[in-house]
Amino acid sequence: MRLTRRRPLLVAVLFCALAVLAARPADGDGSHVPGHGSSSVSAEVAQLYEEAAKATERYEAGREEAERQRELAQQLEERLDRERQEAAVLREDLGRIASSQYRDGGGLPLTAHMLLADDPEQLMLGQRVVHHAEMTLDQALGRSERAEARLARDEAKAAAAWKQLEKRNEELVALQQDIEEKLESARWKLQGEADASVAAGSCRGAVRLDQPPARYTTPWVAPVETYELSASYGSGGARWANRHTGQDFAVPIGTPVRSVGSGTVVKVSCGGAFGIEIVVEHPGGYYTQYAHLAAVAVDQGERVSPGQWIGQSGTSGNSTGPHLHFEVRVTPEMGSSVDPVSWLAGRGVTL
Secondary structure, three states: OOOOOOOOOHHHHHHHHHHHHHHOOOOOOOEEOOOOOOHHHHHHHHHHHHHHHHHHHHHHHHHHHHHHHHHHHHHHHHHHHHHHHHHHHHHHHHHHHHHHHHHOOOOOOHHHHHHHOOOHHHHHHHHHHHHHHHHHHHHHHHHHHHHHHHHHHHHHHHHHHHHHHHHHHHHHHHHHHHHHHHHHHHHHHHHHHHHHHHHHOEEOOOOOOOOOOOOOOOOOOOOOOOOEEOOOOOOOOOOOOOOOOOEEEEOOOOOEEEOOOOEEEEEEEOOOOOOEEEEEEEOOOEEEEEEEEEEEOOOOOOEEOOOOEEEEEEOOOOOOOOEEEEEEEOOOOOOOEEOHHHHHHOOOOOO
């Protein structure tokens, strides 16, 4: 379960809150009060988000294994068909030999054949050939019957495994649908809290989410893990006064948003066109902005690392649907943006 940051004693909380409010200069985007976030919904969304991802992975793995078992059962069925055809040919050959022996007097004792034959030695040779052919056919038929029985067992096992996996996958689909329904409900509850914060012009504060295991070996990453690119940098439209100043990532509400690199959080605010937003300063004089969030997971002044979860996506502020608005700037403020796609590409991150 997601862990949240411990709240200090009431007196200490009030003292710290007053100190921060007094020290922070006011701006038009609203204030950010560290440590006062309602963490339960954010944590629930983050947990359900991961559970849904894991359920999807299990389903995909089960579906692939079921497909392999189905293909194996089909291959075994094809082998069985070939074995049955070969056995049928062998039986036809045996029938022809038996008919030939009958026409040649195969029902008479060997002594009678020798007495009646013009060349008894040739007759003995023919009998040995017939006997050898019969033994060969008997052995071949025995091998075929054993192989057919073995293949039938293997086919039954493969078919049973396939059906079992199909049943398991049906259960996983039901589990996944249940998680998705809970997640969708929690997402909009989280967005409702975000909208209330934006309307009040005061952020709820950082919600401390359990961070995923560190698995990034590069200094730069994409701001979200799974996404579809929507509005691009410099595009025009009725939604913007001039040109679009960032790159939009179409993701569901509550998707973990990552810092693209190491740096310091220089701004966390609510209100205005960007809704809930975070600005991070990176070495080299660049800043990244993450806007239209549903929740934040960092405080102003905090150091962050590449891939660290700093918030959750949403649709707060001037937004037509759930997405992350991502900008790269040369100052902390809007109006100084550069193309974020080429900026990330120059640092080894291809979107």
